[in-house]
Amino acid sequence: MPVRDLQYPTEPFSTVKRHKEQGSYSLETIHQIVNSCPMLHVSFQPPDSPFPAVLPMIGQMGSFARPSADLGEVLDLYLHGYVSSRIINLTRDDPSSPGLPMTIAASHLDGLVLALTPNSHTYNYRSAVLFGHAAVVTDAAERLYAMELITDGVVPRRWAGSRVPPNAAELGSTSVLRVTIATGSAKIRTGGPHDERADMADDALRGRVWTGVVPVYSVLGAPVAAGYNRVAPVPGYLEEWRNETNKDTEEYAREKAVDKS
Amino acid sequence: MPVRDLQYPTEPFSTVKRHKEQGSYSLETIHQIVNSCPMLHVSFQPPDSPFPAVLPMIGQMGSFARPSADLGEVLDLYLHGYVSSRIINLTRDDPSSPGLPMTIAASHLDGLVLALTPNSHTYNYRSAVLFGHAAVVTDAAERLYAMELITDGVVPRRWAGSRVPPNAAELGSTSVLRVTIATGSAKIRTGGPHDERADMADDALRGRVWTGVVPVYSVLGAPVAAGYNRVAPVPGYLEEWRNETNKDTEEYAREKAVDKS
Numbered sequence: 001m002p003v004r005d006l007q008y009p010t011e012p013f014s015t016v017k018r019h020k021e022q023g024s025y026s027l028e029t030i031h032q033i034v035n036s037c038p039m040l041h042v043s044f045q046p047p048d049s050p051f052p053a054v055l056p057m058i059g060q061m062g063s064f065a066r067p068s069a070d071l072g073e074v075l076d077l078y079l080h081g082y083v084s085s086r087i088i089n090l091t092r093d094d095p096s097s098p099g100l101p102m103t104i105a106a107s108h109l110d111g112l113v114l115a116l117t118p119n120s121h122t123y124n125y126r127s128a129v130l131f132g133h134a135a136v137v138t139d140a141a142e143r144l145y146a147m148e149l150i151t152d153g154v155v156p157r158r159w160a161g162s163r164v165p166p167n168a169a170e171l172g173s174t175s176v177l178r179v180t181i182a183t184g185s186a187k188i189r190t191g192g193p194h195d196e197r198a199d200m201a202d203d204a205l206r207g208r209v210w211t212g213v214v215p216v217y218s219v220l221g222a223p224v225a226a227g228y229n230r231v232a233p234v235p236g237y238l239e240e241w242r243n244e245t246n247k248d249t250e251e252y253a254r255e256k257a258v259d260k261s
Numbered sequence: 262m263p264v265r266d267l268q269y270p271t272e273p274f275s276t277v278k279r280h281k282e283q284g285s286y287s288l289e290t291i292h293q294i295v296n297s298c299p300m301l302h303v304s305f306q307p308p309d310s311p312f313p314a315v316l317p318m319i320g321q322m323g324s325f326a327r328p329s330a331d332l333g334e335v336l337d338l339y340l341h342g343y344v345s346s347r348i349i350n351l352t353r354d355d356p357s358s359p360g361l362p363m364t365i366a367a368s369h370l371d372g373l374v375l376a377l378t379p380n381s382h383t384y385n386y387r388s389a390v391l392f393g394h395a396a397v398v399t400d401a402a403e404r405l406y407a408m409e410l411i412t413d414g415v416v417p418r419r420w421a422g423s424r425v426p427p428n429a430a431e432l433g434s435t436s437v438l439r440v441t442i443a444t445g446s447a448k449i450r451t452g453g454p455h456d457e458r459a460d461m462a463d464d465a466l467r468g469r470v471w472t473g474v475v476p477v478y479s480v481l482g483a484p485v486a487a488g489y490n491r492v493a494p495v496p497g498y499l500e501e502w503r504n505e506t507n508k509d510t511e512e513y514a515r516e517k518a519v520d521k522s
Contacts, residue, residue, distance in 0.1 A: 013310035018343050038477070039370050039386070041302040043313040049274035051392040052304040052313040054366040082279050105315040109300050117424040118412040119431040125300070131312040151379040162470050163378040163460060170380040192487040199424060200489065209423050210496050211487040214503065216299070221476035221511065224518035226453040228461065231471040242475065250482065257485035
């Protein structure tokens with residue numbers, strides 16, 4: 001039986017300091033936030049730029065050595081990119097070991113929390129950040145593993161539902177990065193607004209200002225066929241996933257709009 | 262009459278190199294993406310960390326000197342944070358002029374673009390990145406301007422609809438950052454999938470794989486009142502904004518799911 005509830009180490013740069021009670025270092029919690037986030041924000045410091053780079057990218061966590069590993073186990077983050085893009089070139093050319101330092105953020109907005117006064121306004125959200133070192137994957141089998149992982153991370157079962165494997169030109173134009181994770185943390189806020197005592201005691205204010213949460217959730221809309229599409233109807237794997245995801249996402253935002261009793 | 266269609270300068274670190282046709286340097290385009298994004302990702306390099314920091318934050322662009330400035334004009338980015346948070350401390354203590362270098366990303370996912378082969382899969386999206394230098398705002402009037410700008414950037418007219426101005430304790434616990442923008446760029450992808458000639462000529466493949474776009478859009482759900490809320494119904498300014506935003510966001514994702522004729 002695997003060790004349960006693994007935690008990332010708390011480094012000075014990764015520790016949640018404000019609202020510590022919202023912080024988490026659980027691998028399962030952090031990996032779940034990352035793998036359900038359709039767009040990650042990847043940051044690194046190019047040697048010739050006065051500013052850090054931040055790129056929106058698609059990525060997924062997995063284990064090539066043990067593909068059946070679950071979300072609570074030690075995993076790598078896989079990203080892919082055009083073979084001659086700056087992030088790939090910098091990673092390939094980076095002389096340092098264990099690789100180019102990267103920070104990856106995954107954030108979900110779940111609700112706008114409206115209190116009596118702007119200073120008590122906040123969001124309901126789930127955010128994770130991972131710190132690691134990137135290397136370009138050269139092993140052919142690991143590259144294919146990562147490409148399938150990333151594709152199915154966007155739409156489950158899409159890899160098998162499309163033309164695979166990639167041909168030589170496709171393999172030549174796409175690079176895969178493996179980010180070995182050093183540590184990470186998450187911060188999660190749920191529930192209704194909380195106000196200061198003085199505002200709560202102000203009856204005129206309480207009678208004037210609406211307080212509560214506007215749940216926010218992402219919707220996967222009705223598919224729009226390409227002009228050259230010849231397949232009808234929309235495949236079952238796509239519709240099942242879409243309906244299930246939409247239901248779960250909306251339910252989460254609504255449930256988390258109120259304080260747990 | 263103001264100069265029209267101002268463009269940010271293209272620095273080596275800010276130039277869109279892949280799919281140049283999707284790039285934009287228009288101030289109006291970039292500022293529009295930033296101000297409609299409920300969660301920005303802000304990156305900077307802490308001096309004592311081996312990794313860049315990436316924080317999800319709330320921010321808005323505006324002009325304190327000329328509050329009526331429109332989105333196409335030169336604007337500053339305002340962020341706010343807890344007075345002793347790392348980003349505020351680092352900015353306050355940064356000895357360099359013109360301030361701590363920061364990169365700010367704003368990204369909207371608009372659709373999953375599903376092609377015949379995984380390599381031709383992509384997203385419809387709008388992403389902007391700004392590069393600038395941060396300073397802590399000390400002027401009391403500019404601080405109030407920024408707090409109202411940021412609050413109304415989340416829910417228009419909420420500032421006036423809640424208890425303002427902030428009291429001394431609130432002003433003491435919140436700091437405002439002004440990021441003076443050096444440059445920026447945007448990248449926007451719209452339309453249906455595009456496939457390679459060889460795949461398009463493969464009738465068996467065309468008859469087997471569904472191609473098209475799953476539009477993705479964010480929904481502001483039905484407001485959930487706080488347990489201590491005493492105001493009914495939900496205020497008109499909130500419901501009007503919610504309905505209008507939901508309509509616009511869904512329409513955009515659907516319209517951009519097909520190629521322009």
